[in-house]
Amino acid sequence: MILSNLPVLQVIIPLLAAPICALFPANRIAPIFTAIITFITLVIALTLASNTLETGSISYPMGGWKPPFGIEYNVDLLSSFILVLVSAVGFFSSIYAFKSVDAEIPRSKQPLFYSMFLLCFAGLLGITITNDAFNIYVFLEISSLATYALIAMGKDRRALLASLEYLILGTIGATFILIAVGFLYMMTGSLNISDIALRMPSLSDSIPVKAALAFFTIGLALKIAIFPLHLWLTNSYTNAPSFVSTFLSATATKVGIYVLIRVLFSLFGYEFSFKNLGLDKIVIVLGVFAIIIGAIAAVFQNNLKRLLAYSSVSQVGYIILGIGIASQTGLTASLIHVYGHALAKAALFMAAGCIMLQMGGVRLNKLQGVARKMPITMALFVISGLSLIGVPGTAGFISKWYLLQAAFEQQMWFIFAVIIFGSLLAVIYIWKIVEIAYFSKNLTDTRNVTEAPLLMLLPMAFLVLLTIIFGFYTQPIVGFASNTAEYLFNLSN
């Protein structure tokens, strides 16, 4: 009975755990409970992924109401790919949170903090698993509202302003998505994604459908932080608590990218979005701008977390570029980079959180020589940085390789050059940190700085280990990604 209800349990368990967590007293029960719930969610996600690989898509009608009259949860290859990612990052972050949250959030507020995290987690899982367009909006708002509250808990008072800025921009984005769903409902009379996709071919020429695609793209561009609409991301990730930055950097934008892929491929169909409207050219241009401008801005930052945030903008540019190349290899490269970037960026933000905990700040000019006092943290940081650059032996190399292959197949030489140039820029900003940490003279702070606690090092080490493993034993990620890309391209045919 449990096995057949797994799709709904995936979302219900964290959703119900959130108010229970809010009722706990201000002791260690809340983080332990969060870790247990995220672990259960991870197990469910892995089970669903293995079931989907064997038997194909799993469809779960809520309450027994058959689609398209009821809301349907659908676990197919793309959904299970992202579900496993979000659950795994949630689990590792909540282990990391044991020591990290203590330093930044007073004990009395921690149960409410963890309950917000579980709500955000449930919202992100719900976005991934649902097959109903309006349900995407509802879960998007659930996760976004929890995110605004989480970011506002940062120690610095600028976190409040960053959270309000994200609230305003995020709500405008979500409202655009709501308008898009309204246009789709107006033209097709249905809210179920598969049902709308069936009716789409006869509607290719109608203006509301084209307007729906435009509104969807802009709303999602705000959530994914594609180049001109990325300003909320740098302020939010810099000022949020370290645990929140870690979790959000690896999941929030990735789930947004999932919705973009779902909308472009499952809902509108690849023919309509790319061939008829030329969306691929726009996406490629935005991706190129994001890569270059994000990386250049990262080079000039003095704050470690803000540097990593601009690096996130740049890496999301790569993923968007892969989608814009609009071939099976390009989509495979995007999906691999979703994983590669999530693993690398989560580990990098965890390292920044360790440095924040031990050193009290993340200003680069105060961190000289930190690698002598915190060798393990900086070593893990460097390996994740190598994954961002795309050095062979890390997961980042695999995704860059596939991206270059996709650009080569389509004979887009300018894109080829941009990808390589972006990697060189990444070398510059990673080297900047390495130079300050390893090769600078004495530590300017005379504090007694030791290595980070084991509970914070373990999840970071595990993520870095996964990065290295997926750099050599590429079959799990690459196989999954190419199967998913093939499945998505076949959906439209």
Add this chain to the structure above:
Amino acid sequence: MLDSYNYWISIVLMMIGFFGVIASGNLVKKMMGLAIFQVSVLLFYVSVGNVKNGAVPILIDGIDKYSNPIPHVLMLTAIVVGVAVMAVGLAIIVRIKEEYGTIEEDEILGLDSESNKKEQE
């Protein structure tokens, strides 16, 4: 063109709200603009569901032509989301007032740039 005045009003409301968000200096006025922006979508959806000469979608004996109830249901959800967004936003503004002492955006940015300059040293 003049028949679909509902949609025109919805767009006008949306732009009024959007202008309020962008152009206001006061944070509470920004939130009001955001609320107007969200409400315009409610009008849009309910207009979509309207059936000519259809009654309000409440089951009454003797009437067999109703407007589509689904957009109404969807918009109940959207109203709740709007209320939650306002609540979170105003809570953050209360905290901003506690920390900064003001809710005018230019004053807050001025205070921030001072602390930014101090940090760069």
